[in-house]
Amino acid sequence: QSALTQPASVSGSPGQSITISCTGSSSDVGSYVLVSWFQQHPGKAPKLLIYEDSGRPSGVSSRFSGSKSGNTASLTISGLQPEDEADYYCCSYAGDITFYVFGTGTKVTVL
Amino acid sequence: QITLKESGPTLVKPTQTLTLTCSFSGFSLSTSGVAVGWIRQPPGKALEWLALIYWDDDKNYSPSLKSRLAITEDTSKNQVVLTLTNVGPVDTATYFCAHLYGGYGGANAFDVWGPGTMVTVSS
Numbered sequence: 001q002s003a004l005t006q007p008a009s010v011s012g013s014p015g016q017s018i019t020i021s022c023t024g025s026s027s028d029v030g031s032y033v034l035v036s037w038f039q040q041h042p043g044k045a046p047k048l049l050i051y052e053d054s055g056r057p058s059g060v061s062s063r064f065s066g067s068k069s070g071n072t073a074s075l076t077i078s079g080l081q082p083e084d085e086a087d088y089y090c091c092s093y094a095g096d097i098t099f100y101v102f103g104t105g106t107k108v109t110v111l
Numbered sequence: 112q113i114t115l116k117e118s119g120p121t122l123v124k125p126t127q128t129l130t131l132t133c134s135f136s137g138f139s140l141s142t143s144g145v146a147v148g149w150i151r152q153p154p155g156k157a158l159e160w161l162a163l164i165y166w167d168d169d170k171n172y173s174p175s176l177k178s179r180l181a182i183t184e185d186t187s188k189n190q191v192v193l194t195l196t197n198v199g200p201v202d203t204a205t206y207f208c209a210h211l212y213g214g215y216g217g218a219n220a221f222d223v224w225g226p227g228t229m230v231t232v233s234s
Contacts, residue, residue, distance in 0.1 A: 003157060034219060034220070036218075036220035036221070038158075038221075044226075045207055045224040045225065045226050045227055046150075046158065046207070046221075046224055047224075048218065048220055048221065048222045048223075051218035051219060051220035051222070052218070052219055052220070055218065057218060057222060089157065089158050091158075091160070091220070091221070097174060098174060099160065099163065099171045099172075099173070100148070100160040100163070100171075101160065102150075102157060102158040102159060102160060103157070104157050105157040105158070
């Protein structure tokens with residue numbers, strides 16, 4: 001199974017908004033409302049930011065939002081803060097053969 | 112509060128079998144909709160989903176690793192065990208276990224993760 005495609009890096013200045021894309025196919029991202037997004041700081045476990053395309057767990061800042069159009073999901077971080085500097089991964093359910101697939105990961109740099 | 116923690120060897124020789132244990136608390140793997148998954152991450156690389164076991168003992172595996180993976184549960188001990196046979200250097204990674212709840216009101220995503228355990232495959 002192929003990993004979902006994410007840009008290798010995205011950067012922005014404090015206070016700005018950035019968007020990370022996650023491109024899959026009609027077999028995964030485009031077929032299920034089951035895209036999730038994770039934030040991972042160096043040496044730490046991933047943290048769930050978004051579930052079911054656009055749901056936000058309690059305790060996650062409203063600055064993080066998820067959306068989807070066709071086979072591409074997106075994570076938007078508004079009001080960028082220094083602590084947002086981390087790696088970000090998307091994940092999608094991909095049916096009863098592949099099950100789950102993660103994205104290639106995006107490094108976010110706060111300038 | 113849901114917590115998970117991985118344990119196992121830090122060094123494994125090529126061709127050996129790797130056995131990892133995920134010990135969890137704060138939930139029961141007997142509850143409808145609950146699952147525990149394993150995900151790994153080679154140094155400096157992306158996350159890779161490996162396996163998932165559900166409350167009803169249904170099991171899913173990554174197609175590319177299916178022939179080498181096995182996931183089991185010990186409900187009485189609140190543990191999930193992952194075995195990976197015939198390991199090689201490419202299996203060097205941090206291995207994470209994570210909770211998933213697909214029932215009513217659940218996130219249907221890996222919502223709580225263990226801290227991970229680093230495994231090196233080398234002779």
